[in-house]
Amino acid sequence: MGTIWFWIVAAMLTLYVVLDGFDLGVGIVYLLVARTEQDRRKAMHAIGPVWDGNEVWLIAGGGTLFFAFPLLYASSFSGFYLPLTIVLWLLIVRGMSIELRAHTHDSVFMSLFDATFAFSSLVLAIFFGAALANVIRGVPLGADDYFFLPLWTNWRTGPNPGILDWYTVLGGLLAAVAIAMHGLLYLALKTTGDLNTRSTAWAKKALPVVAILTLASVPATVIARPDSLIHYQEHGVAWLAPAMVVVSLVMIAISLARGWEWRAFLGSCTYLASMLVGAAAGLYPVVLPSVGTEGKSITIDEALAGPHTVRVGLVWWTFGILLALIYTVTVYWLFRGKVPEHSEGYGH
Amino acid sequence: MDALTLHRIHFAFTITYHYLFPQLTMGLALLIFIMKLIALRTDDPAKRERYDEASRFWARIFAVNFVIGVVTGIPMEFQFGTNWSEFSRRTGGVIGQPLAMEGVFSFFLESAFLGLLLFGEKRISRKLHTLAAFMVFLGSWISGFFIIVTDAWMQHPVAYKILPNGVYEVTSFWGLLMNPWAWLQYAHNMSGAVITGAFVVAATGALYLLQRKHEEYGRLFLKVGVIAGIASCVAQIFPTGDLHGKYMARHQPAAVAGMEGLFHSTPGAPIVLMGQPDVERQTIDNPLAVNKVLSFLIYGTTSAEVKGLDQIPQDQWPSALPLLFYSYHIMAGLGTYFAGLMIIAGFLLWRGQLYNARWLLWPILLSFPLPYIANTAGWMTAELGRQPWLVYGLMRTSEGYSKHIGPGTSLFTLLGFLGMYSVLSILWIVMVYTAIQKGPKAPVVDAGHDGHTLTTA
Ligand code: HDD
Ligand code: HEM
Ligand code: HEM
Numbered sequence: 001m002g003t004i005w006f007w008i009v010a011a012m013l014t015l016y017v018v019l020d021g022f023d024l025g026v027g028i029v030y031l032l033v034a035r036t037e038q039d040r041r042k043a044m045h046a047i048g049p050v051w052d053g054n055e056v057w058l059i060a061g062g063g064t065l066f067f068a069f070p071l072l073y074a075s076s077f078s079g080f081y082l083p084l085t086i087v088l089w090l091l092i093v094r095g096m097s098i099e100l101r102a103h104t105h106d107s108v109f110m111s112l113f114d115a116t117f118a119f120s121s122l123v124l125a126i127f128f129g130a131a132l133a134n135v136i137r138g139v140p141l142g143a144d145d146y147f148f149l150p151l152w153t154n155w156r157t158g159p160n161p162g163i164l165d166w167y168t169v170l171g172g173l174l175a176a177v178a179i180a181m182h183g184l185l186y187l188a189l190k191t192t193g194d195l196n197t198r199s200t201a202w203a204k205k206a207l208p209v210v211a212i213l214t215l216a217s218v219p220a221t222v223i224a225r226p227d228s229l230i231h232y233q234e235h236g237v238a239w240l241a242p243a244m245v246v247v248s249l250v251m252i253a254i255s256l257a258r259g260w261e262w263r264a265f266l267g268s269c270t271y272l273a274s275m276l277v278g279a280a281a282g283l284y285p286v287v288l289p290s291v292g293t294e295g296k297s298i299t300i301d302e303a304l305a306g307p308h309t310v311r312v313g314l315v316w317w318t319f320g321i322l323l324a325l326i327y328t329v330t331v332y333w334l335f336r337g338k339v340p341e342h343s344e345g346y347g348h
Numbered sequence: 349m350d351a352l353t354l355h356r357i358h359f360a361f362t363i364t365y366h367y368l369f370p371q372l373t374m375g376l377a378l379l380i381f382i383m384k385l386i387a388l389r390t391d392d393p394a395k396r397e398r399y400d401e402a403s404r405f406w407a408r409i410f411a412v413n414f415v416i417g418v419v420t421g422i423p424m425e426f427q428f429g430t431n432w433s434e435f436s437r438r439t440g441g442v443i444g445q446p447l448a449m450e451g452v453f454s455f456f457l458e459s460a461f462l463g464l465l466l467f468g469e470k471r472i473s474r475k476l477h478t479l480a481a482f483m484v485f486l487g488s489w490i491s492g493f494f495i496i497v498t499d500a501w502m503q504h505p506v507a508y509k510i511l512p513n514g515v516y517e518v519t520s521f522w523g524l525l526m527n528p529w530a531w532l533q534y535a536h537n538m539s540g541a542v543i544t545g546a547f548v549v550a551a552t553g554a555l556y557l558l559q560r561k562h563e564e565y566g567r568l569f570l571k572v573g574v575i576a577g578i579a580s581c582v583a584q585i586f587p588t589g590d591l592h593g594k595y596m597a598r599h600q601p602a603a604v605a606g607m608e609g610l611f612h613s614t615p616g617a618p619i620v621l622m623g624q625p626d627v628e629r630q631t632i633d634n635p636l637a638v639n640k641v642l643s644f645l646i647y648g649t650t651s652a653e654v655k656g657l658d659q660i661p662q663d664q665w666p667s668a669l670p671l672l673f674y675s676y677h678i679m680a681g682l683g684t685y686f687a688g689l690m691i692i693a694g695f696l697l698w699r700g701q702l703y704n705a706r707w708l709l710w711p712i713l714l715s716f717p718l719p720y721i722a723n724t725a726g727w728m729t730a731e732l733g734r735q736p737w738l739v740y741g742l743m744r745t746s747e748g749y750s751k752h753i754g755p756g757t758s759l760f761t762l763l764g765f766l767g768m769y770s771v772l773s774i775l776w777i778v779m780v781y782t783a784i785q786k787g788p789k790a791p792v793v794d795a796g797h798d799g800h801t802l803t804t805a
Binding site for chain 1: 420421439453455456459461464467471517753
């Protein structure tokens, strides 16, 4: 039961990264590739009808984490108090920037909201990457299963880490570049003209950087968390995830060279998903590793809610998520295809 | 200030601010759906276009409020973990359930169909577009339900058992969802949201008529607002407020005694309409009271004894007693005023005099902030009345907060939220005011389509 819920939560958060990832990615590259007002409107139009729904995967994933693993939710959310609060603020800025830009006709304010949109998207991507790296590296759990992390200490991994150290900064960088590429490929897929050309060109430049950082993350992870390979050694299937990472990178490269927009974007979705699944597989059955001397790592079994709760939960969750998938697919289908050349933007 | 106080203020501030937005969107969602339905049903093309355009206009206002509702709602969801971790750890298996269900069942629904409602009108048929409006309404009302189930469990815990490690476990899923407290609270709260929606719509109508702008829509808004207003304002007092009060008197006597300022148990208890509670001397200063009414309201007979605070150990008294007393009186006082105002307006509407009754349009316009105050005061009543318990009778508020988050850290994020939300408020005012000033577009007949379609210029 615990394993099922572990993968359910992992899948929801992965879907969040894949879906909201391209919204964030569009934000990161927005000032770079969308130069004219027309292009900016088109870029906004590409994410306008879907970004809010994409964000719901974070909320629903967080809610599911809360009820399935109350201990993990309580310990990690309070332990990551400061970065999480900053993420919340950035989500506020991002959401408001998108909405406000659509409501403004004054060019001064439009460039202000353009800037806040780009800035918040970039920092969010870095924070998400760093957050994942924090979980992989482990946190200084106390005997009561709680911890508190300052934003930084001595930038080193080890028993007294901060939110930011060399390893988590690397994670943040990798996330920012990978998500930027994801956004570029989405823009290429959804637009025509200059915006399309420029996005494709930048995606070609981003790909090698993503590949190099991905490669670098492997030895880095082994240094930061020496036992991270144990689970891979125990369960051979886990190797599928890194294999898929490689396959998807190749797929992006080939698709970019041949001008296959759909496959390139799918490749990038697969890349992000395999990276996250790979990370989850490396943790399992631990959900929050400890680096301290006092507390032990929190495992699935310790964190899982009561037996009745999780059994009933599986019934309504399955039903609800099917409905959610139907809505999501419907919306994407209705807004399929390229953004029209002379779109009126995401204004209402 | 100590950490506990700061965490409480942190939660109280962020939730109060969040709820300013859903109360309007939940109320508006219903009204937009009704307007779409009227447009769908009518055979008169001019009327259809008017109602369609009115719903487009309100959907734009909805969107602005929705986005702020979303960005301020996410911090709520996270705050259980960040600031109330011990509470979350112990009760997550129970309250996490409705919270997760809210995400899975309503937020997806709401956001998907809102996209269709706002951007899809040209891509789907009229019927489907009306369906989208219905789905948005459904989504926001389901969302309200799950949240209320969460709160109701804290007010009146049901269907739980405590495991050996101190963690709470649900014993019956349906028992949790069918908590009688939740249904009473839900009815009262949703009716309160419709009041906010109705007052905002009616006030906009009154503004247009007073400004002699968009008058056609001014009349429409006023009519829709006043009719919805009468229904919801009456329902707010009777049966929902009344039933909720009676149920509370049985299950949270301390909260009721605090709300009513009843320090001493009395048969034939009076109702205090106004006054200032003095907790030290246990009296009400300058009371304006009507004898026996409280006993009657709660038990249906004028002689019944109502439990006062003297029968409750002092360490279980609601901690902020005067504030509780005032919150309750503000809510109930405003509720009485709303019902009066709307009934007078409804009478004039029926007589066909409302649109010219400028003396009444002014109070309708100026009253639009009051439902926000009433709803906030209502929640303060509920949440302060629950004190000192976090989960009524089971877990004290002082047991639930994140012990290792110091007061300095909590104050830091509280100040951050204060700053962020101040900016949001300014932006909200500018956006909504601009949208209202622009108004709905004037309808223009477009003969190019299939004979009876109208589009806007
Ligand atoms: C427009 C808003 C509004 C208005 C006019 C009223 N209420 Fe209310 N009331 C609410 C909005 C509200 C609320 C925000 O919806 C609350 C807070 C918690 C809840 O579920 O509903 C609430 C709670 C609430 C409670 C329960 C408090 C608790 O749970 O501890 C009672 C007993 C009443 N109300 C009674 C009344 C009466 C007798 C009213 C009429 C005169 C009245 N309310 C008008
Ligand atoms: C329905 C969902 C809600 C839930 C689950 C909820 C839960 C909580 C929690 C966990 C606390 C902190 C612990 C405590 O002080 O007891 C709290 C306090 C508080 N909440 Fe709510 N709340 C909800 C809705 C609201 C709303 C809509 C408002 C106001 C508009 C509100 C006003 C307050 C206030 C004023 C406090 C501080 C009370 C005090 O500490 O004395 N709550 N609530
Ligand atoms: C502590 C309590 C609360 C939590 C954790 C919470 C959480 C959230 C979250 C995460 C969202 C964003 C959802 C999205 O992306 O669509 C949201 C929006 C919303 N919330 Fe809350 N909320 C709380 C209190 C309330 C209360 C008291 C109500 C009403 C009864 C309410 C009704 C809504 C509605 C209708 C929305 C949709 C957005 C909107 O219409 O503005 N919430 N809430």
